[in-house]
Amino acid sequence: MTESACELCTGPGGRVLWQSAECRVVRVDDPALPGFCRVIWGAHVREMSDLPRSERQRLMAVVFAVEAAVRELFEPDKINLASFGNVVPHLHWHVIPRWRDDRHFPEPIWGRLQRERQPERPPVDDATLTRAIVRNLPEGE
Amino acid sequence: MTESACELCTGPGGRVLWQSAECRVVRVDDPALPGFCRVIWGAHVREMSDLPRSERQRLMAVVFAVEAAVRELFEPDKINLASFGNVVPHLHWHVIPRWRDDRHFPEPIWGRLQRERQPERPPVDDATLTRAIVRNLPEGE
Numbered sequence: 001m002t003e004s005a006c007e008l009c010t011g012p013g014g015r016v017l018w019q020s021a022e023c024r025v026v027r028v029d030d031p032a033l034p035g036f037c038r039v040i041w042g043a044h045v046r047e048m049s050d051l052p053r054s055e056r057q058r059l060m061a062v063v064f065a066v067e068a069a070v071r072e073l074f075e076p077d078k079i080n081l082a083s084f085g086n087v088v089p090h091l092h093w094h095v096i097p098r099w100r101d102d103r104h105f106p107e108p109i110w111g112r113l114q115r116e117r118q119p120e121r122p123p124v125d126d127a128t129l130t131r132a133i134v135r136n137l138p139e140g141e
Numbered sequence: 142m143t144e145s146a147c148e149l150c151t152g153p154g155g156r157v158l159w160q161s162a163e164c165r166v167v168r169v170d171d172p173a174l175p176g177f178c179r180v181i182w183g184a185h186v187r188e189m190s191d192l193p194r195s196e197r198q199r200l201m202a203v204v205f206a207v208e209a210a211v212r213e214l215f216e217p218d219k220i221n222l223a224s225f226g227n228v229v230p231h232l233h234w235h236v237i238p239r240w241r242d243d244r245h246f247p248e249p250i251w252g253r254l255q256r257e258r259q260p261e262r263p264p265v266d267d268a269t270l271t272r273a274i275v276r277n278l279p280e281g282e
Contacts, residue, residue: 047212057198060201068190071188078226079189081225082221084219086221086239106227107251108227110249
């Protein structure tokens with residue numbers, strides 16, 4: 001896939017909450033999984049092991065800051081982290097809050113549907129989530 | 142889940158290729174996905190953000206060493222990385238080689254089956270895979 005055909009090169013890939021010169025955090029509009037975010041590397045890179053070690057560490061520090069923020073604000077039963085890129089081979093991480101009563105638990109969200117009902121969860125606005133992410137970033141990010 | 146009921150506290154969780162004082166790499170016996178490994182944290186910890194930053198970095202360095210080794214030896218079309226723990230909430234990472242003609246591609250391996258046929262891939266023995274992992278670890282691991 002060339003960069004001109006890559007949806008993460010040509011568009012933001014979601015509602016941008018935070019960005020640096022290297023990467024961005026977008027919020028995924030999934031009412032079943034409020035707080036679901038993606039961390040997207042800026043350059044069109046396929047795999048983590050294509051990045052130098054320092055860049056890997058900085059990307060993962062953002063992923064873990066999002067994880068910490070989502071835990072604080074949404075109190076999920078579990079966090080799921082995943083980097084696939086089978087469809088869009090441009091490095092990005094899914095940070096997914098999971099609840100025991102969500103529609104796929106304990107399956108991954110790509111697995112078989114376990115229940116139809118979708119419990120209501122308290123809303124958290126973008127500004128509050130962004131502040132929590134920034135608070136959890138290491139110094140200097 | 143208590144540690145005494147956790148299968149990753151009471152057993153290795155696979156065939157151990159490498160271990161340190163903190164974590165281990167096990168090989169998953171999946172003939173459809175040769176090279177599939179898991180990196181399992183030793184202590185019964187639920188989330189990455191429950192670890193101090195230095196331990197997170199060391200765990201991810203092992204995950205990325207496995208990724209690099211699997212790319213070298215198995216030449217997959219893509220690497221998939223995931224940490225779920227919905228069933229066994231004890232920190233572990235899946236490092237999964239993916240091929241365009243594997244049974245689930247481009248879905249995650251937890252998704253819908255895409256094709257029945259399972260192509261043969263050249264075998265790589267445990268010793269060769271272990272050496273490649275060790276070669277890709279940062280100095281001092």
